[in-house]
Amino acid sequence: MNTPSAHDARTLLDRAETTSRQAAGFSFAWLCYLALCAGGAITSVGLAYANVTDAAVLPAWLAGGLWVFVGVVSIAAATTTSPPSRRGFDSRWTIMMAVWIILWTMTSVFNDHFTLGLGVAMAAVIGLVWEVVALKKGVK
Amino acid sequence: MADHPRTQLNPAFTNPLRFSLMATLAGVSEITFKDAKEYLQTTDPTLSKHSSALEELGLVNVRKGFVGKRPQTRLSLTKEGEAAWRDHLAALRAITEIP
Numbered sequence: 516m517n518t519p520s521a522h523d524a525r526t527l528l529d530r531a532e533t534t535s536r537q538a539a540g541f542s543f544a545w546l547c548y549l550a551l552c553a554g555g556a557i558t559s560v561g562l563a564y565a566n567v568t569d570a571a572v573l574p575a576w577l578a579g580g581l582w583v584f585v586g587v588v589s590i591a592a593a594t595t596t597s598p599p600s601r602r603g604f605d606s607r608w609t610i611m612m613a614v615w616i617i618l619w620t621m622t623s624v625f626n627d628h629f630t631l632g633l634g635v636a637m638a639a640v641i642g643l644v645w646e647v648v649a650l651k652k653g654v655k
Numbered sequence: 656m657a658d659h660p661r662t663q664l665n666p667a668f669t670n671p672l673r674f675s676l677m678a679t680l681a682g683v684s685e686i687t688f689k690d691a692k693e694y695l696q697t698t699d700p701t702l703s704k705h706s707s708a709l710e711e712l713g714l715v716n717v718r719k720g721f722v723g724k725r726p727q728t729r730l731s732l733t734k735e736g737e738a739a740w741r742d743h744l745a746a747l748r749a750i751t752e753i754p
Contacts, residue, residue: 518661519661519664519747520750521750521752521753524747524748524750525751527674528744528747528748530674530678531677531678531744532678534678534682535681535682538678538679538682539682539683595722598690599683599684599685599690600683600684602681602682602684
């Protein structure tokens with residue numbers, strides 16, 4: 516094997532960095548996560564509002580459930596059509612889905628806290644930002 | 656006297672396409688054969704030959720499956736591949752630091 520010069524080695528490192536960074540794109544699965552979180556936030560706020568005003572809870576479940584349904588049924592199509600995702604996507608997705616499941620469960624059980632809606636909205640932002648940061652950061 | 660960092664370079668990555676394929680796989684969770692072929696601007700037989708060679712070395716995982724009725728091959732790095740790639744880049748970095 517020919518020994519690369521320092522300049523050649525730097526060129527190879529730059530090429531490796533660029534190739535790795537540009538290989539991945541934003542996964543559309545995060546748009547489904549956004550829909551899931553929208554459903555969670557709508558349900559949470561709707562249930563809390565119903566508790567405060569003695570209104571019916573069904574509209575809150577229907578409105579939130581519709582967004583959750585959209586999120587769930589779109590995941591397969593989103594992952595199929597997405598560009599390759601940044602390394603570590605599986606871990607980020609699993610963690611954020613676990614957060615969503617916990618918040619959704621809390622919303623269903625303790626349905627009188629407006630703050631849960633804020634929590635679900637925050638989860639959506641954190642998930643999206645985490646993915647964007649992973650994409651920008653690239654691979655060392 | 657310490658070994659020259661060139662001795663740490665992995666001979667499996669000296670081929671330009673294998674180098675680029677490893678760099679690509681290092682940046683993604685996994686990638687379809689088709690996407691990799693387009694990204695690396697190569698042909699089916701060439702990519703197949705080099706991915707198979709890296710698979711035989713235990714550095715790349717080649718997973719064949721189906722999406723609906725359509726066959727799909729997905730490529731990803733193995734743990735050994737990740738470590739080998741990291742070591743190769745570290746050796747290149749060390750070479751850049753030689754006065």
